[in-house]
Amino acid sequence: MEKSLLLKRIWVLILLSSWIGQQSIAQDSAAARLFGGETVSPISVAVSGKLALCSHSEKGSIILDVTGGKAPYTFKWNTNETTQNRSNLFAGTYTVNITDADGVVHVERIVVQPPYPLILNPLEKRDASCGSGADGYAKIGVKVGRGEPYRISWSHGLEDQWEASNLKPGSYTVTVTDMFNCDVSISFEIESETEGMSLSESIKQPDCSSAGSGEINLNVTGGSAPYLYSWSHGPSTANVSGLAPGDYSVMITDKTGCSIQANYSLQAPSAIEVSASVDDPTCGDQNDGSISLDIQGGQAPYTVSWSTGQSGSSLSNLGAGTYQASITDAQGCTVQQTVSLNQSSGIDLRIQEIQPVSCFGGNDGTASIEIEGDKKGLNILWSDGVEDVLKRTDLAPGTYTVTATNHSGCEMTQSLTVESPNELTARIESALDVDCAVGSIQGVAWVSIQGGTEPYTIAWGQSGASNREINFSQTTTLQVTITDAKGCVVSAESKVDFPSNTTSGGRLDFNFRKLAITSEPEVQVDEEIIFESEISEEFIAWEWSFGDGNQSVDKDPIHIFEKAGIYEVTLTGYDIYGCSSVEINTVQVNIPQEMVVIPNAFTPNGDGLNDTFMPKLKSVTDFSMQIFNTWGERMFTTTQKEDKGWDGIYNGQLLPAGNYLYNITYSTPEGEIIHRTGGVTLIR
Structure with missing residues (x-):
């Protein structure tokens, strides 16, 4: 009883402190002010964020939404922070002075509540009467907490209710959340008195x-x-x-x-639907007809009985006539289907001979057909409209269909294709044979031939040369005529360019520098070095060799030397004729030497000079630094070489002037671990 009363008193004090802390102590006038004829409303602050901690491991945050006054605003916290919003906060009271552009000051005091227990009463529950019933019951309540409002969420969807009824047997979870979003959950099982049905x-x-x-x-x-x-x-x-x-x-x-x-x-049984696909017997008394049934609806499997005594959904080797099928499904439903096959008189159409066209694009192909059987009333029709002709000449390449029909309507169709040889094509190609050493050039041209029928006859322009390849020594237009073995002819023409000389002697040079700007001029191991080239436009390709086995084809490559030494870096440029030029420079690469300079005092007064304690580092790795007071308490720690250093603040509070101890550990480039300790004076 005494413990409960004490918790209630503590909670009343916390709520009273929170209420007082959240009130603005504003030094600006509560009334609107007049500035340059314009009415300016008082500064107003809306506070949000995480203003209460659920556990000691959590940190709070403060978000300020400032209106009124005259922007821009400046912020000054009691912990010397100057940002508008705060994070990573311990429980406590934080005060901020907000100053607008007119110099009017508004003071806001905010409390971040400490952790406070949220304890639920023991769960009350009643099991379901049977396994298939839904008459289970559960009830929860808060024993210790910050007070209403609370949010309640049950795993089966019920919200903001302390009691749940009509529960089926099963597992449930209920979660209670207080006004500061701190929560606690209880899981329980609703059982049944008897087994469900x-x-x-x-x-x-x-x-x-x-x-x-x-x-x-x-x-x-x-x-x-x-x-x-x-x-x-x-x-x-x-x-x-x-x-x-x-x-x-x-x-x-x-x-x-x-x-x-x-x-x-x-469901009522679905109706049986039947469709038939038939092939009539060919002309004459042939028994080569067929019937195939497509059965839908009803309930499979189906039984099919034919008037011929056969069974199954398909029949073959049938003559002309009428056929009846009886179809029964698995439920005993039956339908009848009647199918008729028609008789015809036969003819036979055969392809005799086909001759392709002689040259691509020609129309001198031929084709002939032969017809046997009942020729009475015979009619022949070609797909291009020609009628009653057995032999065709002057045909262009393509596929033709010919249909023969006799007096009884018996019909037969065949297709034939008149082929064409591949198109005879010619293309003039050329190249320049360059001797880079003496600067001489020889033009070579040749003809590439595709299609037609070999052997080919070649005739070059006015010269009449018959070789596939010829030489030229000036810019000109070349012509060639090709005739294949069947007399098919094609011509080709091409303009060839001949330069006056090579492009040797173009400018090729390069410099190098560190990619990162540092005060150390020498090139060190593992530093990024950029090589900046100066390459004339005559060169169309280039290649770098860095002297350590690595190469690059970038115009301005970045390279890292992994070992110390003297390296010959070579840049080679290539022109359009394959001729090359070379530029070589030497790079001295040194092993870095570590340097650690530790100051003995600092003055964190915000003047931008010596405001933090941090050693000056060069060529060190695995750095760490710890600061202790004279009682051995750790005030600051960092493992970042680029850290701004210690600013004389611990847990948001300014530490007094005096002597403090440091412990610094780092590794040299050779892997040696160095420990350094000493004192530093904080001056205010």
């Missing part, structure tokens, strides 16, 4: 024999027998029959009052 069924759908031939047979397990059955259409038995298509429901109750409900839907 389970249901299985056997269903017979209505068939074609009768609309009321459906059945539903139930099998119930679990619960406590005997069971009572109540069907939506009246019966009170486990099994019902004589059912027409429709929806049915049943409620089953055991002797303890537990119940279970089930719903069923019976």
